[in-house]
Structures are given as structure tokens and as C-alpha cells.
Amino acid sequence: MSRDLILQAVISGLLMGLIYALVAVGLTLIFGLMEIVNFAHGEFLMLAMFTAFWFWALGGLDPMLSLPLVAILLAVAGILAHFGIIRRLLKAPMLAQVCGTFGLGVALRAGAQFLWTPDFRTITNPFIAGRVQIGPIFIGQPQLISGGICLLSFAALWWFVTRTETGLGLQATAQDRQAAAVIGIPTERMFALGWAIGLGCVGIAGTMLSTFYYIFPEVGTNFALLAFVAVALGGFGSIAGSLLAGILIGLVESLGGLLLDPSYKTLIVFALYLAVVIFRPHGLFGRF
Numbered sequence: 001m002s003r004d005l006i007l008q009a010v011i012s013g014l015l016m017g018l019i020y021a022l023v024a025v026g027l028t029l030i031f032g033l034m035e036i037v038n039f040a041h042g043e044f045l046m047l048a049m050f051t052a053f054w055f056w057a058l059g060g061l062d063p064m065l066s067l068p069l070v071a072i073l074l075a076v077a078g079i080l081a082h083f084g085i086i087r088r089l090l091k092a093p094m095l096a097q098v099c100g101t102f103g104l105g106v107a108l109r110a111g112a113q114f115l116w117t118p119d120f121r122t123i124t125n126p127f128i129a130g131r132v133q134i135g136p137i138f139i140g141q142p143q144l145i146s147g148g149i150c151l152l153s154f155a156a157l158w159w160f161v162t163r164t165e166t167g168l169g170l171q172a173t174a175q176d177r178q179a180a181a182v183i184g185i186p187t188e189r190m191f192a193l194g195w196a197i198g199l200g201c202v203g204i205a206g207t208m209l210s211t212f213y214y215i216f217p218e219v220g221t222n223f224a225l226l227a228f229v230a231v232a233l234g235g236f237g238s239i240a241g242s243l244l245a246g247i248l249i250g251l252v253e254s255l256g257g258l259l260l261d262p263s264y265k266t267l268i269v270f271a272l273y274l275a276v277v278i279f280r281p282h283g284l285f286g287r288f
Contacts, residue, residue, distance in 0.1 A: 006258065011139060014147070021244075022205040027242075029198045031236050038101050041224050042227070056123050056210075065127075072200070113217045
């Protein structure tokens with residue numbers, strides 16, 4: 001096996017891992033704030049991809065141009081989900097919380113199948129189509145640009161959480177919501193903001209995925225599973241952990257599919273997940 005082929009797999013895995021990481025960070029941010037697992041996360045990713053598709057199909061708007069619109073719409077969806085459903089589940093038993101977000105996911109997926117049928121769709125000839133050649137290595141422009149946007153999104157999120165007063169309020173709410181409320185932090189607004197940011201990240205990831213991935217109602221399921229694995233590997237509530245774990249999953253998938261049978265790549269990812277759960281159940285990193 002040539003060195004060029006391995007390098008190609010490493011770069012492809014790294015770029016795909018950045019998208020996994022951006023999907024996962026939305027999940028870990030919501031859990032870190034509220035300790036509620038959003039089982040509808042994959043369906044919101046699917047909605048982001050369909051939104052980008054319909055902007056392109058009906059309005060001729062390239063995903064690179066509709067990216068901020070999709071992110072804003074998903075952020076608004078996060079706020080609506082919080083005030084409409086999640087807020088009512090905060091003091092409910094854990095089973096009710098699980099059923100609530102799982103039921104929301106089922107409803108969104110069924111609605112997408114009813115409205116748009118289970119057919120596969122693609123965005124043809126996006127603005128960033130084509131490949132870039134660096135020596136013997138070929139990199140798809142959509143994947144390359146997507147990876148760069150994901151990195152910028154992580155940098156912006158990290159700056160916001162660690163360098164702004166509102167971001168510090170998010171951290172305080174995640175660490176102890178009762179103490180945060182005592183010192184005057186509006187925890188209810190922090191919860192809504194967490195959902196807005198979390199699903200805004202999903203909106204960015206979904207828009208970038210739509211430039212090179214099939215779009216259909218079940219598309220979010222696999223990405224949600226990998227996001228859960230990334231969150232567990234990186235540690236629930238850890239932004240840096242989600243980034244590193246997402247990249248690790250992308251590399252394991254890509255290299256595992258190259259060095260072994262491609263059908264084994266998902267098996268390898270979940271074997272890694274089980275190993276971490278057994279030997280380091282709190283993940284590789286802490287909260288935030």
C-alpha cells in the first residue's frame with residue numbers, strides 16, 4: 001500500500017472528522033448545560049440539509065450563500081424546541097426526557113418522509129464543486145471548504161464561551177445552575193441560548209454536508225450515532241473533547257476502511273467507543 005494512499009485517507013478522514021465534531025459539539029453543549037440528551041439531534045441535521053437543498057432548488061441559492069440563513073433558522077428552531085418542549089421536561093423523570101426528545105426526532109423524520117418522500121436528493125454543481133490537487137493528493141473542494149468552515153466555527157465558539165460575559169454565564173450555568181441563578185444569571189435564557197448555539201452548529205454542518213452528501217429523511221441517523229460516540233469519547237460537556245473525538249472518529253473510519261475491509265470501519269469506531277467507556281467512562285476530557 002502506497003504512502004500517498006495512506007496520506008489521502010488521513011486527509012479525507014481529518015476533513016470528515018471536523019464535520020462529525022461540529023455535529024457533536026451541538027449535542028455536548030446542550031447536555032453540558034441541561035443534562036438532557038437530544039435524541040432528535042440527527043433529525044435537526046436532516047432538516048438543515050433539506051433547508052439548504054430547498055434554498056438551492058427553489059431559490060437558486062448556493063449552500064455557501066444560504067449557510068448563514070440555515071444556521072439562523074436552526075438556531076430559531078432550537079429556541080422553539082426549548083420553550084415548546086424541553087423546558088417542560090427539565091424537572092421530569094429521565095425516561096420522560098428521553099421519550100420527549102426521541103419522540104420529537106420520530107415526528108421530524110416522519111414529517112420529512114411525508115412532505116418530501118424517502119427519495120435521495122443532491123445539490124448538483126455547487127459553487128465549491130471540483131477537486132484540489134496537492135502533489136499526488138486529491139481533495140474535494142466541498143470537503144476542504146467544509147473542514148475550514150468547521151474549524152472557524154469551533155474557533156468562534158471557543159472564543160464566545162471563554163472570552164465573553166455571556167459565554168462565561170453559559171459555563172457557570174453548566175457547572176451549577178442553582179448557584180448561577182442566585183448570582184443573577186438568567187439560567188432560562190442560558191438554556192435557550194445553548195439550544196440556539198447547539199442547533200446553529202448543526203445548521204452549519206448540515207449545510208456543508210449538503211454540498212457533497214445525499215439528502216434524504218434518514219440521513220441524520222448515522223451522523224447522530226457518530227455524534228453520540230464523539231461526545232462519549234470526548235467527555236459530555238467538553239467542547240475541545242468533541243473536536244478531538246470527531247477528528248479521531250474520522251481518521252479511524254478512513255484508515256480502517258483503507259487498511260481493512262470498508263465494511264468494518266463502523267465496527268472499529270464502536271469498538272473504540274466501548275474501550276473508552278470501559279476504561280475511561282468519563283471520556284477523555286472534562287466539561288467545557
